[in-house]
Amino acid sequence: MQATAAVEDRIFHALSDPSRRAIFESLTRGEAAVKDITARFKISQPAVSQHLATLRDAGLVNGRREGRRVFYSVEPRGMEPLIDWIAHYRGFWTEHLERLDQLLEKLDT
Amino acid sequence: MQATAAVEDRIFHALSDPSRRAIFESLTRGEAAVKDITARFKISQPAVSQHLATLRDAGLVNGRREGRRVFYSVEPRGMEPLIDWIAHYRGFWTEHLERLDQLLEKLDT
DNA sequence: ACGTTAAATAAGCGAGTACTTATTGATTGT
DNA sequence: ACAATCAATAAGTACTCGCTTATTTAACGT
DSSP: OOSSOOHHHHHHHHHHSHHHHHHHHHHTTOOEEHHHHHHHSSSOHHHHHHHHHHHHHTTSEEEEEETTEEEEEEOGGGGHHHHHHHHHTHHHHHTTHHHHHHHHHHHOO | OOSSOOHHHHHHHHHHSHHHHHHHHHHTTOOEEHHHHHHHSSSOHHHHHHHHHHHHHTTSEEEEEETTEEEEEEOGGGGHHHHHHHHHTHHHHHTTHHHHHHHHHHHOO
8 A cells, every 4th residue: 555664563573573573672782793793593594694684674783884894783773663663552551450550660770 | 504484584584575464454453354455455365364464473463253244353462573573682782872862752642 | 964154374486586706887096 | 718706686585574454352322
């Protein structure tokens, strides 16, 4: 129905694959080159590159070229649309206040 | 590699489809029977039932039979694993404090 | 009991996904 | 220039997904 997929579509889809989510999670521990990321998992280098491309298209990571290596890192603003989406239903959640409090505790300090 | 998919897998996957997310969003406005949900969208009743099954398997909605109708509603605790997953990388987000504050504002009042 | 309505299930189809191996592109060191 | 290293792209394949129509199961009203 729409030519371009919504941002939420890409984010949810990107994070729905275990390998891809594992790659993303490993990047939260610090930026890394494709070579190093590949070494951490049992999939081939092209597979890693493809996952990184998907994550990048979803706005979750950035690529920075340094010589022949490309370092990928988490884009801090990347998950904003996801948080926004959850927050958009704050109306619903506030109707279940007892739950909301618990949820907020987890994101709060 | 694992026989049973992780909860996060199912949640992210369930929400990655626009139709399915639309169905879920419509349920945040209140419980509804399959028939009524079907009327809201341009897809067939079996398609709706299949989406609901996916959402239910992800723990996002509940089905309650009443006569020959089945009413579906949002499971308030359903998104907890998703919040947990985000919170799990609070360590990363707190290293980007300027961002975290903004994110929290959206979930806060 | 009968026909009707509501929902789930079955089967099948086209499109998309996640991988692989092979190749190409880009940068480096000698 | 040349060989080596790192990453992206190409092409192919098995599997999954989201939809459809057809059928089945369940509960109703008369």
